[in-house]
Amino acid sequence: MQKTLNELKFQLESNRSDNRTLLQFAVLAREKEELHLRREAEHWILNSLKFNQMEQRLRAVKGSHTDTFKWILSPEDKNQENSRSEVHFREWLEADQPGSKIFWVAGKPGSGKSTLMKYIWQNPDVDKILCKWAKGKRLVKANYFFWAAGSSLERSKKGLLRAIIYQVLRRHPEMIEDVCDTKVTELKREAQLGRMYHAAEWEEPELQRLLTSIIERLGSIDSNFFFFIDALDEYEGIGYEIVETILDLAKPPNVKLCISSRPLGPLTTIFQTNERWKVELHEHTVNDIKVFVKDTLIRNATFGEMFEEVEYQSLVSDVVKEARGVFLWVTLVVRLLLEGISIGARIDDLRSALHDIPGDLEDLYDRILTTTPPMLQQYLARILLVAMGTFRPFDEYLPTMLFYY
Numbered sequence: 001m002q003k004t005l006n007e008l009k010f011q012l013e014s015n016r017s018d019n020r021t022l023l024q025f026a027v028l029a030r031e032k033e034e035l036h037l038r039r040e041a042e043h044w045i046l047n048s049l050k051f052n053q054m055e056q057r058l059r060a061v062k063g064s065h066t067d068t069f070k071w072i073l074s075p076e077d078k079n080q081e082n083s084r085s086e087v088h089f090r091e092w093l094e095a096d097q098p099g100s101k102i103f104w105v106a107g108k109p110g111s112g113k114s115t116l117m118k119y120i121w122q123n124p125d126v127d128k129i130l131c132k133w134a135k136g137k138r139l140v141k142a143n144y145f146f147w148a149a150g151s152s153l154e155r156s157k158k159g160l161l162r163a164i165i166y167q168v169l170r171r172h173p174e175m176i177e178d179v180c181d182t183k184v185t186e187l188k189r190e191a192q193l194g195r196m197y198h199a200a201e202w203e204e205p206e207l208q209r210l211l212t213s214i215i216e217r218l219g220s221i222d223s224n225f226f227f228f229i230d231a232l233d234e235y236e237g238i239g240y241e242i243v244e245t246i247l248d249l250a251k252p253p254n255v256k257l258c259i260s261s262r263p264l265g266p267l268t269t270i271f272q273t274n275e276r277w278k279v280e281l282h283e284h285t286v287n288d289i290k291v292f293v294k295d296t297l298i299r300n301a302t303f304g305e306m307f308e309e310v311e312y313q314s315l316v317s318d319v320v321k322e323a324r325g326v327f328l329w330v331t332l333v334v335r336l337l338l339e340g341i342s343i344g345a346r347i348d349d350l351r352s353a354l355h356d357i358p359g360d361l362e363d364l365y366d367r368i369l370t371t372t373p374p375m376l377q378q379y380l381a382r383i384l385l386v387a388m389g390t391f392r393p394f395d396e397y398l399p400t401m402l403f404y405y
Contacts, residue, residue: 037187037188038177038184038188040187041176041177041180041183041184041187041188042173042176042177042184044187045169045176045180045183045184045187046166046169046170046173046176048202049162049163049165049166049169049202050162050166051151051153051159051162051163053150053151053153053154054153054159054162054163054166056147056150056154057114057145057146057147057150057154057230057231058118058121058143058145060147061114061115061117061118061145062115063115063118063119064112064115064116064118064119065288065291065292065295066291066295067291068285068288068291068292069115069116069119069288071087071284071287071288072087072089072090072116072119072120072279073089073090073123073125073126073129074090085275085279085280085283087279087284088276088277089103089279090129092276092277093126093129093130093132093133093256094129094132094133095133096133096135099274099277100256100277101250101255101256101257102246102247102250102256102257102258102259102277103256103257103258103259103277103278103279104259104260104261104267104271104277104278104279105117105258105259105260105261105278105279105281106260106261106262106263106267106278106279106280106281107260107262107280107281107282107325108262108281108282108324108325108326109262109326109328109361110326110327110328110329110361111281111282111285111325111326111327111328112281112285112288112327112328113230113231113260113261113262113281114145114230114231114260115327116260116281117145117228117230117258117260118230120228120258121143121228127139127141130224130226130256133224133256134224137222137223137224137254138218138222138223138224139223139224139226140168140171140172140218140223140224140225140226141167141225141226141227141228142163142164142167142168142225142226142227142228143163143167143227143228143229143230144159144160144163144164144227144228144229144230145229145230145231146160146229146230146231146232146233146234146235147231147234148231148234148236152236155234155235155236156235156236156237157204157235157237157241157242157245158202158203158204158207160229160245161204161207161208161210161211162202162207164211164227165207165210165211165214168211168214168218168225169214172218175214175217175218178217179210179213179214179217180210208248211249215252215254215255216252219252219253219254223254224254224255224256225252225254225255225256226255226256226257226258227249227255227256227257227258228257228258229246229257229258229259229260230259230260231260231261232246232259232260232261232264232267233261233262233264239264239265239266240265240266243264243266243267243270246259247270281325282324282325282326283325284325285325285327286320286325288327289319289320289323289325289327289330290316290317290320292327292330292331292334293316293319293320293330293334294307294316296334296338297316297334297337297338300338300341300342302341303341306347309347311347311351312347314351315337315347315350315351315354318351318354318355319333319334319337319354322354322355322357322359324359326361328361329359329361329364332364332368333354333357333364336353336357337350337353337354340353
């Protein structure tokens with residue numbers, strides 16, 4: 001009898017142990033399923049924010065020439081000729097007081113604003129200085145480069161918001177379930193039912209609320225945000241609208257923005273009271289342009305051999321003077337001078353050609369187009385149309401002439 005009771009007791013304990021094991025397996029399986037569903041939802045949210053042309057403009061901007069733009073982080077550099085004002089960018093990066101939320105890189109068309117912005121964005125020294133502002137908090141960075149020649153998203157506020165949110169959430173996917181809780185819940189439910197989830201396109205107000213929520217939640221923990229936005233003047237809407245968006249982004253105490261544009265009325269009004277956090281780019285690039293012109297021309301064997309002569313050095317100085325801070329003008333003019341050198345033009349011919357070149361960028365474009373031989377003008381027009389359409393996605397309107405060759 002006792003033996004039978006012991007056997008029954010053993011069987012009961014074994015069953016209880018097996019049940020606990022089964023329960024543990026069930027809990028583990030449920031946790032794995034939940035983790036899988038959450039990862040799937042995070043992946044869907046990120047893909048819904050991302051778009052193919054998001055980084056296209058940043059990649060397309062040509063990198064800065066060697067030894068140029070170093071002055072933006074070196075206020076002690078006294079070699080900037082003709083600079084009308086000091087540069088306080090490094091000071092701004094560290095500043096943590098009211099009125100130090102936005103730094104504006106302003107400048108003439110073609111003065112190299114996007115090239116400078118790319119230089120700043122990719123400069124590791126900028127991150128080191130920003131860490132002083134963050135004071136031990138996590139530094140969260142995101143950039144956007146508007147582009148008038150790009151897709152509709154590249155010219156819009158919606159594109160700006162989607163790109164910034166995507167960059168932040170890609171680095172902090174643990175935030176997605178909190179800030180996108182409704183969408184994540186719907187995604188999980190549809191996945192459990194074996195159905196594909198189809199959500200409506202992100203709308204601007206929804207994106208604005210989402211970004212605000214991300215800044216508030218990450219900021220309440222341990223994060224400072226640095227947003228970097230290039231070419232506000234290439235936004236397709238009304239100027240004051242994008243300026244209002246920038247001001248809204250700058251409201252939280254843990255956010256800084258570095259922006260660039262041609263002179264915009266609303267921004268000019270705002271920065272009238274704080275010129276310290278602004279740089280007029282074309283006023284500070286005399287040495288940069290000199291370095292570029294000299295290096296580019298000297299690489300030509302003929303010019304390089306003659307450079308020690310005063311006349312050739314004087315030609316470089318004349319190009320720099322005529323440029324008036326417009327890098328794009330310089331690039332085009334140097335190419336024209338190199339063409340002249342290649343066909344044996346003398347220094348007097350080059351100097352005469354330089355003084356005959358229009359100083360205004362649009363007038364120079366017009367000169368290049370109108371001096372093209374008539375038999376090549378139609379061909380050139382086709383090339384320009386192709387160039388205009390190269391960066392547009394296939395689902396956008398393309399000129400019919402693109403397909404005529």
